[in-house]
Amino acid sequence: MSDTDRDSIIARVRRFILEEFLPGEDPEDLTDSMPLISGGILDSIKNMRLIGFLEEEYGVAFEAHEISFEFLDTLELITSTVQAKLAEKK
Amino acid sequence: MDFALSEDQRILRDEITRFAENELNDDIAERDRGQTFSREQWDKCAEMGLAGLPVPEQYGGSGLDGLTTAIALEALGYGCRDGGLVFSLCAHLLACTVPIWKHGSDELKERYLPGLCAGTTIAVNAMTETTSGSDAFNMACRAVKDGNGYRINGTKIMSTNGPIADIVITYSQTDPEKGAYGGLTGFVLDAKTEGIRTDQKFEKMGLRTSMLGEVVFEDAYAPEEAMIGKVGGGTAIFTQSMEWERTLIAAAHLGTMRRLLEDCIAYARTRVSGEHTIGKHQAVSHKIVDMKIRLEAARNLTYCSAWNLDRSRTSAMASSMTKVFVSEALVQTALDAVQIHGGHGFLTETGVERILRDSIGGTLYSGTNEVQRNIVAGWLGL
Numbered sequence: 001m002s003d004t005d006r007d008s009i010i011a012r013v014r015r016f017i018l019e020e021f022l023p024g025e026d027p028e029d030l031t032d033s034m035p036l037i038s039g040g041i042l043d044s045i046k047n048m049r050l051i052g053f054l055e056e057e058y059g060v061a062f063e064a065h066e067i068s069f070e071f072l073d074t075l076e077l078i079t080s081t082v083q084a085k086l087a088e089k090k
Numbered sequence: 091m092d093f094a095l096s097e098d099q100r101i102l103r104d105e106i107t108r109f110a111e112n113e114l115n116d117d118i119a120e121r122d123r124g125q126t127f128s129r130e131q132w133d134k135c136a137e138m139g140l141a142g143l144p145v146p147e148q149y150g151g152s153g154l155d156g157l158t159t160a161i162a163l164e165a166l167g168y169g170c171r172d173g174g175l176v177f178s179l180c181a182h183l184l185a186c187t188v189p190i191w192k193h194g195s196d197e198l199k200e201r202y203l204p205g206l207c208a209g210t211t212i213a214v215n216a217m218t219e220t221t222s223g224s225d226a227f228n229m230a231c232r233a234v235k236d237g238n239g240y241r242i243n244g245t246k247i248m249s250t251n252g253p254i255a256d257i258v259i260t261y262s263q264t265d266p267e268k269g270a271y272g273g274l275t276g277f278v279l280d281a282k283t284e285g286i287r288t289d290q291k292f293e294k295m296g297l298r299t300s301m302l303g304e305v306v307f308e309d310a311y312a313p314e315e316a317m318i319g320k321v322g323g324g325t326a327i328f329t330q331s332m333e334w335e336r337t338l339i340a341a342a343h344l345g346t347m348r349r350l351l352e353d354c355i356a357y358a359r360t361r362v363s364g365e366h367t368i369g370k371h372q373a374v375s376h377k378i379v380d381m382k383i384r385l386e387a388a389r390n391l392t393y394c395s396a397w398n399l400d401r402s403r404t405s406a407m408a409s410s411m412t413k414v415f416v417s418e419a420l421v422q423t424a425l426d427a428v429q430i431h432g433g434h435g436f437l438t439e440t441g442v443e444r445i446l447r448d449s450i451g452g453t454l455y456s457g458t459n460e461v462q463r464n465i466v467a468g469w470l471g472l
Contacts, residue, residue, distance in 0.1 A: 020471060043468070044271075048404050048406060049469065051403065051404075061403075064320070064327045064330075065272065065320035065321060065322040069271050069272050071272075072271075
């Protein structure tokens with residue numbers, strides 16, 4: 001499992017999104033607050049791929065209603081969601 | 091992965107095959123012509139446990155894993171020549187019972203699963219609309235908060251089991267701004283709920299013994315307890331049910347393909363043309379060989395996908411690949427079977443042409459094959 005402090009999670013998820021969904025994009029352009037769903041970067045399939053990655057990488061489980069804007073729309077939100085789930089596990 | 095059948099799986103397969111061959115094949119041509127659903131045969135299937143195969147025993151199911159469920163449905167598809175009945179049963183089990191089992195509250199499970207597994211209640215999955223088919227999440231149906239529940243308005247079409255349903259599973263927009271990302275919610279309601287109509291029936295080219303209809307919601311009230319999962323969870327719940335459906339309807343297709351293969355071999359070994367049986371002509375034998383190759387490839391894909399249902403968070407890519415390959419393999423196999431039977435294959439009485447008509451539906455329902463290819467492309471990063 002990857003490091004679970006906030007900066008490590010944000011960096012790991014940013015790398016995943018850049019490699020998988022934004023190949024060739026300047027990493028600087030993907031800011032922590034950039035809208036991923038409403039900005040059109042994540043569609044329904046990419047969302048499922050992202051969830052699969054997060055669940056495998058951090059050993060957490062997402063519920064059906066969490067595959068939504070309020071949990072996944074930015075790197076900040078994704079990181080907070082993962083951290084909250086990790087805290088629940090402890 | 092080990093797909094060698096266990097002793098229990100072999101017994102299950104043989105029992106279901108024997109049951110289906112003996113109990114489900116009367117008067118199919120007549121029922122197909124009249125578009126008649128047989129409640130009597132539905133009840134027999136339910137008594138056999140086919141309406142609740144993977145559901146835990148505590149709710150009246152058999153508690154089978156995904157692979158064993160596939161083996162059971164393959165046996166049903168092999169023994170039962172009524173493709174519409176098999177389809178109705180699969181839609182009930184996979185698109186309706188599975189989401190309640192996987193995501194329903196304890197109260198919903200206790201209320202609905204025993205009847206669904208016993209087949210005493212029949213369910214419809216009301217999803218497709220006039221303006222949203224394969225792009226299912228682009229729906230117009232709305233569920234607006236009203237007290238401790240929701241008022242649902244909208245019209246769903248092409249709903250399998252609609253005209254005969256006792257229970258309706260449906261998905262509505264609870265937050266249109268969020269759309270597919272937290273804006274859709276699933277509900278389960280009694281079909282007799284005030285404000286729900288399930289009367290209109292559609293006529294179709296194949297699967298004619300399975301009833302397809304419209305489900306209309308006019309201010310139908312869904313209490314909070316009728317929600318499947320939590321508000322906003324509809325997209326993921328529906329998506330998962332489609333993964334089950336795409337994989338396990340394909341399993342039933344395997345049985346149909348095996349039966350067509352065996353029928354064609356028997357026919358080709360006895361039908362004489364010139365000095366030889368037609369099986370001695372390569373134009374015929376090669377078609378049959380291709381049927382065999384398609385069947386074996388289809389079985390491997392389907393078993394892999396079914397095995398995955400219990401093990402992975404999402405089997406989207408595997409189920410879409412399985413659905414595309416198996417449904418198209420079935421169409422080609424049915425087409426070849428008609429050709430091998432010659433003029434007899436074109437006659438209604440042999441039943442081969444009915445399987446061809448039935449097979450076309452497989453490329454359309456549960457999301458068209460074009461959409462399945464889009465899903466696979468998405469998972470490949472394209």
